[in-house]
Amino acid sequence: MSVTPAEVLLRELGITSPAEIDLEAIAHHVGARVRYCPLNGCEAHILGRGGKAIITVKSGSSARRKRFSIAHELGHWRFHRGKTLVCRVDEYRPREAQSAEKVADGYAADLLMPRYLFEPLARQVGTFTFKTIGELAETFKTSVTATAIRLVELGHLQGFVVCHTPRGRKWFARARSIDRAWLPRDDLDPKSSAFGVQFGGRPDDTAPRKVSAATWLNRFDANRFDVREQTIRTARDETLSLVLVDEKAMLAAK
Known part of the structure; x- marks a missing residue:
């Protein structure tokens, strides 16, 4: 399986453990600044011009929701720069249509749970239950929902x-x-x-x-x-x- 753009970026930054996935630092590396503000009607949005962008994240959301929102918007910054989008960040979920949101979701999953870090730990899980999935989610600071979907999509569950x-x-x-x-x-x-x-x-x-x-x-x-x-x-x-x-x-x- 080929290395994804998000995984290429993480390897370039020398990230070797889940604890090192600092999304604000990663955003800064690619020219995006993260700020937190009260938002109504959405979890996050991105505004960019040239090589610089500002990602605004809903300040009242949970820490893990904020992480997903940043990773999702970085997906738009990577793939949809210069395009007009109405972005509505939702919890990571399977999407049938190959839409801009699906692309951004996939990038977020690869950034938060890169295969080269996620799969070795997934293979160590003896039996998948919500308890063991929750432990894996805690390691990657992701939601149980996103972690369970990742396990299904990568063939572990x-x-x-x-x-x-x-x-x-x-x-x-x-x-x-x-x-x-x-x-x-x-x-x-x-x-x-x-x-x-x-x-x-x-x-x-x-x-x-x-x-x-x-x-x-x-x-x-x-x-x-x-x-x-x-x-x-x-x-x-x-x-x-x-x-x-x-x-x-x-x-x-x-």
Whole structure:
């Protein structure tokens, strides 16, 4: 796999550990100054002219949200300099369309969790749960959501990461090893632990539990297989679920 532009930059700066990823210093290196102000309607924006830019970040956001916002805007500075964009920074999530926001999100993921630092630590994780994902997120100062998606996209976590609101499925990420015919349901099955966390005030799951794959996936033969599910609340009206696939027969199913 080729080295990404963000990873090239980090290597040029001699960054050899997650603790050394100082986003304000990186921004300064590429001609951007970071400032923090109250913002309404967005998490961050960038204004640039020539080789200089100012990244404005919402001062009231969490430290990890600020880091993602800076990294996202640096993605725009790297790829979209001189173009007019309406940038709305959101939490890192899978995006289907190859949009400017997807490009900036990808750059942010590579900058915050570069493969040459992230993958060796991911390979040391014995079992993926929200606890172990949270520990990895703590190392890289990223959100649990962004870290879980990164694990799926890089092939370390075999399964799905699924986000729900009371209105239904908001988005999902699927491991590349799983056939695209496997799709998470739009709604939450009342038998799933996620239903209780989302609607019943149930506390976060402390560990994955085995359920029928049909609880989560709408493929015609899903009831032939089992998956493991774990759900946590990530916002007032949002839940995040791991749907882990262990059965080789399910991975081989087309």
